[in-house]
Amino acid sequence: MNNIIVGLGEILWDIFSDQKVLGGAPANFAYHVSQQGYKGYIVSSIGNDEFGSEIISLLKDKNLNYIIDINDYPTGVVNIKLNSYGEPQYEIVEDVAWENMLFTKEMEDLARKTSAVCFGTLAQRSLLSHNTINKFLNTVPENCIKIFDINLRQNFYSKSIIQGSLEKADILKLNDHEINVMAELYNMKEMKEQEICLKLKDLFSLEIVILTKGTNGSFIFSNNEISFLHTPKVNVVDTVGAGDAFTAAFITSYLKGKPIKEAHKSAVEVSAFVCRQQGAMPKF
Numbered sequence: 001m002n003n004i005i006v007g008l009g010e011i012l013w014d015i016f017s018d019q020k021v022l023g024g025a026p027a028n029f030a031y032h033v034s035q036q037g038y039k040g041y042i043v044s045s046i047g048n049d050e051f052g053s054e055i056i057s058l059l060k061d062k063n064l065n066y067i068i069d070i071n072d073y074p075t076g077v078v079n080i081k082l083n084s085y086g087e088p089q090y091e092i093v094e095d096v097a098w099e100n101m102l103f104t105k106e107m108e109d110l111a112r113k114t115s116a117v118c119f120g121t122l123a124q125r126s127l128l129s130h131n132t133i134n135k136f137l138n139t140v141p142e143n144c145i146k147i148f149d150i151n152l153r154q155n156f157y158s159k160s161i162i163q164g165s166l167e168k169a170d171i172l173k174l175n176d177h178e179i180n181v182m183a184e185l186y187n188m189k190e191m192k193e194q195e196i197c198l199k200l201k202d203l204f205s206l207e208i209v210i211l212t213k214g215t216n217g218s219f220i221f222s223n224n225e226i227s228f229l230h231t232p233k234v235n236v237v238d239t240v241g242a243g244d245a246f247t248a249a250f251i252t253s254y255l256k257g258k259p260i261k262e263a264h265k266s267a268v269e270v271s272a273f274v275c276r277q278q279g280a281m282p283k284f
Helices: 025-035 050-061 105-111 127-139 159-168 174-187 193-203 242-255 260-275
Strands: 005-008 013-014 020-023 040-047 064-071 078-081 088-092 118-120 145-149 169-173 209-211 220-223 226-229
Touching: 005 025, 005 105, 005 127, 005 242, 013 050, 013 174, 020 025, 020 040, 020 050, 025 040, 025 064, 025 242, 040 050, 040 105, 064 105, 078 226, 088 118, 088 220, 088 242, 105 127, 118 127, 127 159, 145 242, 159 174, 169 242, 174 193, 193 209, 193 220, 209 242, 220 260, 226 260, 242 260
Parallel strands: 005 040, 005 118, 013 078, 040 064, 118 145, 145 169, 169 209
Antiparallel strands: 013 020, 078 088, 209 220, 220 226
16 A cells, blocks of 8 residues: 545635634645655645635645645635634535535546545535545545544534444544534433443444543544543644544554554644644644
């Protein structure tokens, strides 16, 4: 296998009160994969507009590889407000370019060379992008690692989308809010968080389940161990993209054959670094 790792789904502008920064969970993931020395790709769509042109220019500046289809819909934006803890509240604009992704020959060729791919639920809120994501996942090599970063936003998900994604995934990543949603959907409300993670792991034959709990630490559940690490205390600027950085750092260490605990430690450290910066894509 080569060193190509793909973030598959939305790319957009995160609009803050005083600035806009490049974002979207798959784009953040691809960027942090590249920071870890792998060949990260973002696969998405943008509009034929100024915001779209700015995205291409910035990706070039960041030396981030991309396969991005251009269509007639506007480039995606998310309006973000931060609470007193630096935690983001999202308003995700609908009917935009990334939810109208077509599966191109270029995407197909990339899929056949991909070592790992990370995808979520948000870009699957439209049938067109849902089909494109699944075509990509169906095209990757058999030993490609498929990471489902569930990334539940507003009401843009359904049990059927979650179920289908879990059935394709090797690794599930979720946070403390998302595990409560999963407990509700799968009738596990009486179970503890660790029990839910282990149950989901068994139910969907997952290799690994990752649970991040903000300042309350994080868990990695694998076949042979349960790793827990505390979250470092840092001066938080904002937490946008911290989870994506965590996932990227973990998976790159995992692909290098690092022990689970060591990969987990790397993920925690990178995530803490991102929390100390503004925006989801700071340079190390």
